[in-house]
Amino acid sequence: MRHHGETAPTAAGAMAPAAGTPPAPSDWATLHRLLPYLWQYKWRVIAAIVFMVGAKFANVGVPILLKTLVDAMSIQPGDPAALLVVPVGLLLAYGALRLSTSLFTELRELVFAKATQGAARSIALQTFEHLHALSLRFHLERQTGGMTRDIERGVRGIESLISFTLFNVVATLVEVVLVLSVLAIKFDAWFAWITLAALALYILFTVLVTEWRTKFRREANEFDSAAHSKAVDSLLNYETVKYFNNEGFEARRYDESLERLRRARLKSQTTLSMLNTGQQLIIAVGLVAMLWRATQGVVDGRMTLGDLVMVNAFMIQLYIPLNFLGVIYREIKQSLTDLDKMFTLMDKEREVADAPGAQPLAGLDQPTVRFEDVVFAYDPGVVSTGGRTILQGISFEIPAGKTVAVVGPSGSGKSTLARLLFRFYDIQQGRITIAGQEIRSVTQASVRQAIGIVPQDTVLFNDTVAYNIAYGRPGATQEEIEAAARAARIHDFIASTPKGYATMVGERGLKLSGGEKQRVAIARTLLKNPPILIFDEATSALDSANERAIQAELQGVAQNKTTLVIAHRLSTVVDAHEILVMDAGRIIERGTHAQLLAQRGRYADMWTLQQSDPSA
Structure with a gap:
């Protein structure tokens, strides 16, 4: 009889249990x-x-x-x-x-x-x-x-x-x-x-x-x-x-x-x-x-x-x-x-968890960021076995209110620095401190609240432009949202659309171009207004004219903020207080733009190559 039947199977996990999985x-x-x-x-x-x-x-x-x-x-x-x-x-x-x-x-x-x-x-x-x-x-x-x-x-x-x-x-x-x-x-x-x-x-x-x-x-x-x-x-x-x-x-x-x-x-x-x-x-x-x-x-x-x-x-x-x-x-x-x-x-075990009794991050008026002999691998076991280590004894300091840039070839570990600073992963050796406090000893929420990032790969929510900008600080007024959009040089584009700030951006922001998505990401970070900023190839999807204009805006925003800039195009970091050149998880050169050019090392070679071929 039909009423004895069952509905179509719609339960069970997405995958069969792997070998070694504990019994249910x-x-x-x-x-x-x-x-x-x-x-x-x-x-x-x-x-x-x-x-x-x-x-x-x-x-x-x-x-x-x-x-x-x-x-x-x-x-x-x-x-x-x-x-x-x-x-x-x-x-x-x-x-x-x-x-x-x-x-x-x-x-x-x-x-x-x-x-x-x-x-x-x-x-x-x-x-x-x-x-x-x-x-x-x-x-x-x-x-x-x-x-x-x-x-x-x-x-x-x-x-x-x-x-x-x-x-x-x-x-x-x-x-x-x-x-x-x-x-x-x-x-x-x-x-x-x-x-x-x-x-x-x-x-x-x-x-x-x-x-x-x-x-x-x-x-x-x-x-x-x-x-x-x-x-x-x-x-x-x-x-x-x-x-x-x-x-x-x-x-x-x-x-x-x-x-x-x-x-x-x-x-x-x-x-x-x-x-x-x-x-x-x-x-x-x-x-x-x-x-x-x-x-x-x-x-x-x-x-x-x-x-x-x-x-x-x-x-x-x-x-x-x-x-x-x-x-x-x-x-x-x-x-x-x-x-x-x-x-x-x-x-599911929380790989990254707050320490017992962890307190919020303090002293953010002038936050200095330090990496002290940091060793990190995405597979924790390879550090002890001698496998591929992403960062190998990295040490540097971003003084409060200053800008430090990190450059180097793909795979050198530049973006990993940002992930570790946000504490998406815990390091295997060394220390990372903000305002003198190791980030593993304070709450994750307070660390992430203190940092704003403009990532290279911007993913937006399938909602309005206003929602995506306001995500940097939920509860912001329309005037504050528009001010952030002006600073990111995207207000005029938004205003020209039929629905303005109510325009839907589509799944993962696919209705916007790469440059438009990146400017929305910049706007929401500006709206958040944190004491520490990370720009991870923040202008990589922009044309030269807009890149120069927004670069000037970013430099203005970064004034008196502790800023880490991860860049491929060296022209965007020439004004940094210090530039670190990374390769294979190590810092091989450091100094100002002028000092690195004078050293005639890897940075100088990269500069010469990019001057002759801007796409390099």
């Missing part, structure tokens, strides 16, 4: 982690349970009253009083019980909704905050499509798990206990034993077969997430796909994932049909045995016609939740898997 926690452990979030609303939980039990008592009372009503119809002919009074009173009571069942159920849903939604909100927010707290390494290695899918499923899983566990499984158990008690007390114990045996056999069969077929559904879920991740990744890189004319290639890759998903879903559906058939057979046998026993009792005179009606009504009421027990069990298991995936994200 038990279902009870996952439930135990969920309980504190629910217990914040303990009075609502208790009230919901009371309403649930009340609804089940009313539901069990309906067949009992129906039996009384049927028996009451056995009256002597010509007795109008009994026909008028007794049945009318029983009919009213019957209607009241039916109404009570619905009323208690709706009250339960109404009272518990806040607890369910509140728990889902708390867990989702905590996961979101934790993901932002994880290191840059985690986010560089992640699959965005799969990870967001895990969070989405986890939130849905909370609602499903609570609903199915508390209001289906527990409620059904309460009803089964009540029905078994009535059958055992009012009739002989065989009624209770037949019902209990059918229930036990049904549950055992459902659990065993569902556990067996879980691997097929998990496989389908993994293929589903893989297909989703490929689609998201391909669409995010739309321009690259077009550049290389690879639409067909991307479609084939996606189709391969869809084909694997199709085969896995067919296998899952086949085993589901086997499960449903077995469940129906068990239920049918149980119903036949119960009705045969009740019919024999009526024939023997041990039971009334009303008793037969009551037994049949009880079986129908038990049959409905039993009919969906397999679906409920599968959904509970799936919800537990989804929730565990989200808890797994929450358990």
Whole structure:
């Protein structure tokens, strides 16, 4: 029957667990982690349970009253009083019980909704905050499509798990206990034993077969997430796909994932049909045995016609939740898997964490930045094994209010300096200090609040121009936003667009040119107005005229600020107080522009090359 079916597989992680991954926690452990979030609303939980039990008592009372009503119809002919009074009173009571069942159920849903939604909100927010707290390494290695899918499923899983566990499984158990008690007390114990045996056999069969077929559904879920991740990744890189004319290639890759998903879903559906058939057979046998026993009792005179009606009504009421027990069990298991995936994200270790008792960065009136014998590798293990080290004993100082520039070939470690200063990674050896305080001893938030950066690769939010500029200081006024845009030489362009500052920039800012995106990045950094500035190839996407104009603006902004300039074009750093020349993770030359030219070393060679070929 179709209503036994399950929805398309939409849960499980984006990837199969890697070798060496710790075993998944038990279902009870996952439930135990969920309980504190629910217990914040303990009075609502208790009230919901009371309403649930009340609804089940009313539901069990309906067949009992129906039996009384049927028996009451056995009256002597010509007795109008009994026909008028007794049945009318029983009919009213019957209607009241039916109404009570619905009323208690709706009250339960109404009272518990806040607890369910509140728990889902708390867990989702905590996961979101934790993901932002994880290191840059985690986010560089992640699959965005799969990870967001895990969070989405986890939130849905909370609602499903609570609903199915508390209001289906527990409620059904309460009803089964009540029905078994009535059958055992009012009739002989065989009624209770037949019902209990059918229930036990049904549950055992459902659990065993569902556990067996879980691997097929998990496989389908993994293929589903893989297909989703490929689609998201391909669409995010739309321009690259077009550049290389690879639409067909991307479609084939996606189709391969869809084909694997199709085969896995067919296998899952086949085993589901086997499960449903077995469940129906068990239920049918149980119903036949119960009705045969009740019919024999009526024939023997041990039971009334009303008793037969009551037994049949009880079986129908038990049959409905039993009919969906397999679906409920599968959904509970799936919800537990989804929730565990989200808890797994929450358990990801924070590679970069604040030290216990860390205090905010202080003394930012004149912040001096120092790198002291810094050794760093993106793979921490290579430092001790002699592998590739990005920075090898780097030492320099950016005096308060001064500008230090770093130049050198690609891969020399220039941009790594900015990442370390923001503490996206922790160094393996040495110290980095701001205003005399090691950045590992103060809070990360205060370090990042004190620094503004204009990165080489600018990525914008899919929102308005005003939103992206104001991101430097949320809450800034429109006048402040426009002032920052003027300083970044982008106000006139924004004003010329039909929607002005309300213009949407598109996914990752793709509606803007490279130069426009970079000027937006400059504007939001100017709006932030931090005491420490980092310009990482800040004008690389600009034409020569705009570069010169904005370079003058940046020099004005950098006055009296501690500034690190990472540059490729040497013409942009000639006014720096000190220039560092890096190569292979080491500082090979340092001095002012004039001093470095006089040394006739690597810097002088780079200068000569760029003067003859500005694109070099």
